[in-house]
Amino acid sequence: MSASPRSLIVTAYGLYARAAGGALPVSGLVRLLATLDIEEQAVRAAVSRLKRRGMLQSTRVDGAAGYALTGVGARVLAEGDDRIFRHQPADVSDGWVLCVFSIPESLRAKRHLLRGKLTWLGFGQAAPGVWIAPAATMSATTAMLHRHDLHQYASLFRADYWGDRPLAESVTLWWDLPKLATMYRQFVRDHDTDADADPLPTWMRAVDDWRRLPFLDPGLPTELLPADWPGIRAATLFHDLELRLAKPAGDQAARLLAPSLPVPGTTATPSTSTIASSSHNPATPIPAAAG
Numbered sequence: 001m002s003a004s005p006r007s008l009i010v011t012a013y014g015l016y017a018r019a020a021g022g023a024l025p026v027s028g029l030v031r032l033l034a035t036l037d038i039e040e041q042a043v044r045a046a047v048s049r050l051k052r053r054g055m056l057q058s059t060r061v062d063g064a065a066g067y068a069l070t071g072v073g074a075r076v077l078a079e080g081d082d083r084i085f086r087h088q089p090a091d092v093s094d095g096w097v098l099c100v101f102s103i104p105e106s107l108r109a110k111r112h113l114l115r116g117k118l119t120w121l122g123f124g125q126a127a128p129g130v131w132i133a134p135a136a137t138m139s140a141t142t143a144m145l146h147r148h149d150l151h152q153y154a155s156l157f158r159a160d161y162w163g164d165r166p167l168a169e170s171v172t173l174w175w176d177l178p179k180l181a182t183m184y185r186q187f188v189r190d191h192d193t194d195a196d197a198d199p200l201p202t203w204m205r206a207v208d209d210w211r212r213l214p215f216l217d218p219g220l221p222t223e224l225l226p227a228d229w230p231g232i233r234a235a236t237l238f239h240d241l242e243l244r245l246a247k248p249a250g251d252q253a254a255r256l257l258a259p260s261l262p263v264p265g266t267t268a269t270p271s272t273s274t275i276a277s278s279s280h281n282p283a284t285p286i287p288a289a290a291g
Contacts, residue, residue: 003208005038005046010055011208013069014077016253023068025061028257035201035256079140080211085242087214087235090134092221096161097138099123099131101154114150122218124174132159132174133218168224177226180217184230187213188237195244200256203249206241210234 003011012032017024026047030040047067050056055073059066069077099118103111121140123131133141135158145151161167171177191206217231225231 003036003205005033005042006049008033008036008038008204008208009043009046009050011204011211012253013056013073014211015204015207016250016257017069018074018077020257021068022074023059023061023066024257025064025066027064028061029067031256032200032253035198035252036204079143080215083214084211087217087219089222089225090136090219092167092223094135096159097133097135097141098126098157098159099133099141099154100157101129101131101150103153107153110150110153113148114154117144117148117150120215122216124171124218126174134220136219171220171224175218175220180213181226181230183213183216184234187234188230191241192237193241199245199248200252203241203245206238206245210238 009029012029013022013024016032026044029047030043033043034040047056050073051058051067054070055076056067057070059068101111101114103114118131118133118141121133121137121144123133123137123141126132138156138158141156142151145154145156161170163170187209190209191202193202213231213234222229
């Protein structure tokens with residue numbers, strides 16, 4: 001998967017900024033992204049776009065120019081934490097949430113927005129205007145509807161399945177499981193890496209690619225998934241990468257993200273303790289996008 005500079009910057013803030021007060025120096029961000037072959041001009045342009053979108057705001061980091069997460073940016077990151085790093089399959093006995101909506105043609109932009117947000121929460125389409133997801137999605141769906149002022153067009157229901165068709169067959173009609181399986185297989189191909197790979201760029205690219213998948217995966221009960229479901233292998237690989245790479249990648253990031261680096265030939269060393277403390281652990285992950 002090919003990652004954009006903007007996406008990689010969001011990943012960097014999720015992994016390394018929050019425990020450091022939510023701010024990173026521009027110079028450090030440029031050094032960090034250089035390890036992923038992103039040029040300075042592209043970094044600065046992407047940061048500007050994130051600022052215009054309300055994700056970042058200008059600040060100073062130990063006297064150096066930097067950008068901090070806005071309240072919106074911090075919320076976007078926080079909301080995806082559990083889903084990305086602790087995404088678990090649903091229990092079939094928990095039932096389902098149905099989102100039933102009707103939006104007139106004159107408001108088709110809102111209809112398009114709602115469909116996109118439901119897809120991003122892992123919903124499948126059971127019928128025109130009727131979308132379905134595991135019941136655990138209820139609270140996130142309610143929050144999304146209110147955040148985007150869509151609640152007046154949609155009704156949510158808790159439901160059990162009573163159809164004659166086997167449930168495992170029905171889910172193949174509601175979700176494009178072959179497409180999702182292809183994405184998981186691609187993740188495995190891209191990130192089943194050599195043990196000697198450079199930790200920082202390897203870990204950042206893995207997180208950047210992975211963080212989209214749990215938002216597209218409805219988290220169906222295991223017994224409803226096809227045999228040899230590649231999502232299981234992909235999740236195992238991701239968590240293996242986390243155990244192997246997160247700590248050394250965080251140490252590298254701490255050195256690169258320091259507001260200033262020592263002049264070659266001197267012994268001055270910038271403080272990296274704060275940034276190092278934000279090296280990824282399951283309490284400080286990064287989501288895919290705003291809900």
